[in-house]
Structures are given as structure tokens and as C-alpha cells.
Amino acid sequence: MDAFLGLSPLALAFMALVVFASAFMRGYSGFGYPVLVVAAGAFVTNPLALVPMAVLGDLVLCLQHGRAAWPDIHWPTAWRLSLGALLGLLPGLLILPHVDEATARIAISGIVLLASLVMLRGWVLPPGAGKGATLGMGVVSGLVAPAGVAGPPAVMVTAALGLSPLVFRATLLAYFVLLDGMTFVQFGLAGKIDTAVLIATAASVPFVVIGSWWGARLAVGADPARFRRITIGVLMAMAAIGLIRALV
Structure with a gap:
């Protein structure tokens, strides 16, 4: 994890801005912090090196907003996603250890872009298909969680359930608490949580807390259509940036 300590002052400033903007979008939309940090951070370092820090930062965000979101959580969806993630x-x-940096950039960006395009088309699950689809996309989410892109598959299927913005955000928050906890344990057992990760996470906390607080304030009473367009637009922008970075 030397990449954190080897960044130039300019690169560190860029990462601070990335963390703040990602936390803002997480507070507003209810998802996106790890994937935004990893996708944008790929400009200055190996994206895989950022994943443990992003997961820990996302866990901080979940705990920050947990109490307010609790009454709106759709627990059946959260539990099905979590069970699937546990399997994946x-x-x-x-x-993950067998994936090189360039391949990781392309795979991360491709997954984000695909999920964004599906959401943009307004995909809605047919009646009766929600349970199986939610469990299946939970498996996909867990499979790609170590690369920092667990969010898009879960977001895609949850958006297709037609939940209100508040229930959508709260349900994803509950899922990410469970997923981040499982991922953190697995990273710890794999030796990926070291001193550099903890220092980077601690340094990011003020940007995470303030950015997400601001985003959550703006989300209250947000128009559902505008809410959807903004969140999808951010994901698509990050996917495009990641692909350009990987291919150029």
C-alpha cells in the first residue's frame, strides 16, 4: 500500500477533492462512494490500492447516516442483496490478486457504464421477478466488491424495484453496512488492511463526513426524476473517465 505515501502533494490534493466529491454524491444519492473514489483515483494511482480505504470510508458514511435512514429501509431487499453478496x-x-492494473481499470469502468446505461433506460423488473433478481445481483455485487464496484449492480436492481428516493437510499445504506462489514473482515484476513490504509482512511474522514452531510441535506425533498438523472450522470462520467484512462 505504498501508493498512498508515495503520492505527490498535487496528487494528494486531487485525492482530497475526489473523496469530498464522492462523499457528497454518496450523501445525496445513497450510493457511489467507493466506485467514485476508485474510478477517479485511478488517475493518480493503481485503483486496486484504493479499494480498502474506500470500503472503510463507506462504512463511516453508513454509520453516519444509519439512524436517520433506519425507518425507511426495505429489509427484504437488503437481506437478499446481502445473502447474494456473501456467496459472491x-x-x-x-x-482479484490475478488481475493487472489496466484490466482492473477497464473492468471497473465497464461494469459502472453498463449499470448506468441500464438505469438510464428505466429498466423495471416484471411482477414476481424481484426476489430472484435481487439475490442474483447481490452475488454479482459481492463478486466485484473487492474491486470497489459493488455498488452499481446493487443500485441497478434496487432502482428497478421502483422504490421511492428515501426508501431507495435507506435500503442501499443498510445493504452497504452489511457488505462493507463482510468485505472489511475478508480484507483483514487477506492482509490488505495495513498501516497505510488506516492512515489514509483517518485522513479522509473529515472530507467524508462534511461532504456526505452536505449531500444528504440537498437530497431532502429532491425531485425523483432529477435525483435519478444526476446520480446516473455521475456514474456514467466516472465510467467514461476510467475507460479513457485505461486505454490512452
Whole structure:
């Protein structure tokens, strides 16, 4: 994890801005912190090196907003996603060490872009398909969680359930608490949580807390259509940036 300590002052300033903006969007939309940090941070370092810090930062965000979100959580959806993620997480961790940096950039960006395009088309699950689809996308989410892109599959299927913005945000928050906890344990057992990760996470906390607080304030009473357009637009922008970075 020397990448954190080896960044130039300009790169560190860029990462501070990335963390703040990602936390703002997480507070506003209810998702996106890890994938935004990893996708944008790929400009200055190996994106895989950022994943443990992003997961820990996301856990801080979940705890910050947990009490307010509790009454609006749709627990059946959160539990199905979590069960699926539990099944997919271990294979994902076994695959991750064998993926090179360029491939990781392309895969991360491709997953984000695909999920964004599906959401943009307004995909809605047919009646009766929600349970199986939610469990299945939970497996996909867990499989790609070690690369920092667990959010898009979960967001895509949750958006297709037609939940209100508040329930959508709260349900994803509950899922990410469970997923981040499982991922943190797995990273710890794999030796990926070291001093550099903890220092980077601690340094990011003020930006995380303030950015997400501001985003959550603006989300109150947000127009559902505008809310959806903004969140999808941010994900698509990050996916495009990641692909350009990987291919140029």
C-alpha cells in the first residue's frame, strides 16, 4: 500500500477533492462512494490500492447516516442483496490478486457504464421477478466488491424495484453496512488492511463526513426524476473517465 505515501502533494490534493466529491454524491444519492473514489483515483494511482480505504470510508458514511435512514429501509431487499453478496465475495477476493492494473481499470469502468446505461433506460423488473433478481445481483455485487464496484449492480436492481428516493437510499445504506462489514473482515484476513490504509482512511474522514452531510441535506425533498438523472450522470462520467484512462 505504498501508493498512498508515495503520492505527490498535487496528487494528494486531487485525492482530497475526489473523496469530498464522492462523499457528497454518496450523501445525496445513497450510493457511489467507493466506485467514485476508485474510478477517479485511478488517475493518480493503481485503483486496486484504493479499494480498502474506500470500503472503510463507506462504512463511516453508513454509520453516519444509519439512524436517520433506519425507518425507511426495505429489509427484504437488503437481506437478499446481502445473502447474494456473501456467496459472491470470497470468489471475488480469490480472483482479484490475478488481475493487472489496466484490466482492473477497464473492468471497473465497464461494469459502472453498463449499470448506468441500464438505469438510464428505466429498466423495471416484471411482477414476481424481484426476489430472484435481487439475490442474483447481490452475488454479482459481492463478486466485484473487492474491486470497489459493488455498488452499481446493487443500485441497478434496487432502482428497478421502483422504490421511492428515501426508501431507495435507506435500503442501499443498510445493504452497504452489511457488505462493507463482510468485505472489511475478508480484507483483514487477506492482509490488505495495513498501516497505510488506516492512515489514509483517518485522513479522509473529515472530507467524508462534511461532504456526505452536505449531500444528504440537498437530497431532502429532491425531485425523483432529477435525483435519478444526476446520480446516473455521475456514474456514467466516472465510467467514461476510467475507460479513457485505461486505454490512452
